[in-house]
Amino acid sequence: MTPDPTAARPLSPATRVVASGRPDRTQGAPVNPPVVLSSTYVSTGTPEPGEKLYARYTTETWEPFEQVLGELEHSALPALVFSSGMAAVTAALSLVTPGTAVVVPRHAYHATLLAAAELTERSRVHVRPVDVADTADVVGAIAPTGEVPASMVWLESPTNPMLDVADVPAIVAAARERGALTVVDNTFATPLGQRPLTEGVDVVVHSATKFLSGHSDVVLGAAVTDDAGLRERMLTRRTVGGAIAGPFETYLALRGLRTLALRTERSQASALVLARRLEEHPGVLEVRHPGLPSHPQHDRATALLDGYGSVLTVRPRGGAAAADALTRAVRLWVPATSLGGVESTLERRRRFSSEAATVPEDLLRLSVGIEDVEDLWADLDQALVSIR
Numbered sequence: 001m002t003p004d005p006t007a008a009r010p011l012s013p014a015t016r017v018v019a020s021g022r023p024d025r026t027q028g029a030p031v032n033p034p035v036v037l038s039s040t041y042v043s044t045g046t047p048e049p050g051e052k053l054y055a056r057y058t059t060e061t062w063e064p065f066e067q068v069l070g071e072l073e074h075s076a077l078p079a080l081v082f083s084s085g086m087a088a089v090t091a092a093l094s095l096v097t098p099g100t101a102v103v104v105p106r107h108a109y110h111a112t113l114l115a116a117a118e119l120t121e122r123s124r125v126h127v128r129p130v131d132v133a134d135t136a137d138v139v140g141a142i143a144p145t146g147e148v149p150a151s152m153v154w155l156e157s158p159t160n161p162m163l164d165v166a167d168v169p170a171i172v173a174a175a176r177e178r179g180a181l182t183v184v185d186n187t188f189a190t191p192l193g194q195r196p197l198t199e200g201v202d203v204v205v206h207s208a209t210k211f212l213s214g215h216s217d218v219v220l221g222a223a224v225t226d227d228a229g230l231r232e233r234m235l236t237r238r239t240v241g242g243a244i245a246g247p248f249e250t251y252l253a254l255r256g257l258r259t260l261a262l263r264t265e266r267s268q269a270s271a272l273v274l275a276r277r278l279e280e281h282p283g284v285l286e287v288r289h290p291g292l293p294s295h296p297q298h299d300r301a302t303a304l305l306d307g308y309g310s311v312l313t314v315r316p317r318g319g320a321a322a323a324d325a326l327t328r329a330v331r332l333w334v335p336a337t338s339l340g341g342v343e344s345t346l347e348r349r350r351r352f353s354s355e356a357a358t359v360p361e362d363l364l365r366l367s368v369g370i371e372d373v374e375d376l377w378a379d380l381d382q383a384l385v386s387i388r
């Protein structure tokens, strides 16, 4: 842990993203950690514990990023960086016991659903889809009478793209009682929005590609746990699976992470302004954002999240054709997949056949960046008017 200037007052996350993961303050030391380009390390004899040997095991370029993310998630152990969010997701899913079940949100990230389905074939794992916003549905799926019990409850909150908000503390308590591990994909909330490990969650995963890196120029993932045994198993998945991060990608992710608090402050504030205005727009059928009182879990989001996030969804009047037209009518917003960058992007999710069928055909997911909010609004307004 980075030493706190006063023992009485822990560093705020906005300071931690800037101050942690830096070299020791010795005369002439660099202020930023170096990027080390070496696949191997000088070594003879029996390796000492923790000795660097080979760049698939651990590298000094990964360590500062892993330290900062571990601290942000309130873990006593550093995070594990992976080559992508999906590499972290599959490492966490490897903790499911063969022959048991895994409970997954029906609206989880589409590739997570595919990865869980693959487990069914390979490891005889039953996948039990639930409505993650419905706590009774989730809890009921953990150990239903007469069926194989779940060894893992996978949570995503808010979900991608439906922004369903789960009652994480209640679900964790129920999963613990029934002996199931809990995992939270914290990509949307980021550790600034919620710290699931402090609620008793076993593993947190991230697509660092999104908000953590924040500039749409790197694909990277991470897993965080406070449990040394679980960390060791995921570390083994990384080492033998080989889904390791490149040094430049990790450097870019740490560079991006330094401004996470600033970027989040701006984009969250803008997302709420845009969500409110869009809800009043005659060209709009429905807006979803956890910060709107019309969101079905608005009160839960207010209680559990620090901030409502930078993503919202919009269904324009006129169906999928109107939604597609809108992605062509915008001039400032970038029509593209992914999210969490400094530039605002939008996308109709059901253009992918792998997207859950319960996601409306006309639903656009908007990721709000850090541009001036009035410019973002003017562009959306002109696009909505032009497609009518």
Ligand SMILES: *Cc1c(COP(=O)(O)O)cnc(C)c1O
Pocket (backbone or CB within 6 Å): 084, 085, 086, 087, 089, 109, 111, 112, 156, 160, 185, 187, 188, 206, 207, 208, 209, 210, 219, 220, 221
């Ligand atoms: C993008 C995303 C992933 C996958 O991450 P990659 O970095 O694209 O591999 C996982 N979960 C969520 C919620 C995501 O948005």
